[in-house]
Amino acid sequence: MSLLSLEAVQARLGRAIVLDGVSLSVEAGEVVALCGPNGAGKSSAIRAAVGLLEMTGGQIRLGGADITDLSPRQRAQCVAYLPQERRIAWNLPAVEVAALGAPFLSGADALSRARAALGEVGAGHLADRGVAEMSGGERARVLLARALVIDAPLLLADEPIAGLDPDAQRLVLERLRARADDGAGVLVSLHDLTLAATVADRIVVLDRGRVVADAPPIQALSPAVLREVFGLDGAWIEGPNGPLLAARRAQ
Numbered sequence: 560m561s562l563l564s565l566e567a568v569q570a571r572l573g574r575a576i577v578l579d580g581v582s583l584s585v586e587a588g589e590v591v592a593l594c595g596p597n598g599a600g601k602s603s604a605i606r607a608a609v610g611l612l613e614m615t616g617g618q619i620r621l622g623g624a625d626i627t628d629l630s631p632r633q634r635a636q637c638v639a640y641l642p643q644e645r646r647i648a649w650n651l652p653a654v655e656v657a658a659l660g661a662p663f664l665s666g667a668d669a670l671s672r673a674r675a676a677l678g679e680v681g682a683g684h685l686a687d688r689g690v691a692e693m694s695g696g697e698r699a700r701v702l703l704a705r706a707l708v709i710d711a712p713l714l715l716a717d718e719p720i721a722g723l724d725p726d727a728q729r730l731v732l733e734r735l736r737a738r739a740d741d742g743a744g745v746l747v748s749l750h751d752l753t754l755a756a757t758v759a760d761r762i763v764v765l766d767r768g769r770v771v772a773d774a775p776p777i778q779a780l781s782p783a784v785l786r787e788v789f790g791l792d793g794a795w796i797e798g799p800n801g802p803l804l805a806a807r808r809a810q
């Protein structure tokens with residue numbers, strides 16, 4: 560049984576069809592990267608998967624259950640979600656923001672797990688700082704810690720490395736990989752195709768609301784897909800730490 564499955568999901572925003580028959584699944588133990596150009600529908604797919612974007616057709620199952628049969632509490636218990644939006648309204652200490660990811664635990668337990676999660680993303684030293692007094696990248700780590708604070712069976716992260724420095728990008732992806740290696744399922748949207756190929760077991764490529772590839776990274780990001788979807792002339796070369804994309808804009 561898949562931890563998450565989308566079957567022929569349709570969704571609209573305003574008049575636009577943003578998901579046009581999207582099918583994909585995430586199994587325990589795997590990292591699935593969602594890639595595609597700006598506006599392809601990655602955030603929409605992730606938001607639909609947590610029940611935050613209403614479907615106009617198709618079916619979504621979380622842990623085998625139809626998402627429409629699950630209460631918000633039941634959804635929150637099986638999915639950790641890192642939204643693309645990084646705004647935090649209140650200037651609370653980072654540890655209190657991270658603890659919000661564990662609403663079902665006692666305050667003390669949530670705070671102690673929040674400290675551990677901040678440490679996991681290299682932000683332990685920020686635990687007692689107010690989030691309004693942080694850089695964008697520091698705040699991004701706090702929000703990731705909020706998603707990691709419980710060991711959810713399924714983790715959905717929307718562009719978790721946007722705005723992070725190169726070391727932090729790799730740290731975050733290592734953490735997501737480690738969660739999957741411990742048995743969670745991870746769906747993560749990424750723009751960096753080389754990093755996506757490094758971390759993911761499979762890549763789902765979205766283009767204009769449709770899935771155009773779903774395969775292991777190098778097959779999914781074939782020269783044809785790179786050209787037609789991303790407008791790149793690209794080739795994969797074997798680097799010391801995995802595949803590297805050598806690409807330029809297609810002429």
Ligand SMILES: Nc1ncnc2c1ncn2[C@@H]1O[C@H](COP(=O)(O)OP(=O)(O)OP(=O)(O)O)[C@@H](O)[C@H]1O
Binds near residue numbers: 595599601603604
């Ligand atoms: N509130 C809205 N009303 C109408 N259309 C919207 C709205 N929000 C997003 N869209 C459109 O929905 C489509 C999918 O957007 P989505 O945010 O899912 O794409 P994305 O792949 O995550 O893009 P990005 O890489 O830029 O974050 C885009 O064409 C976008 O213009």
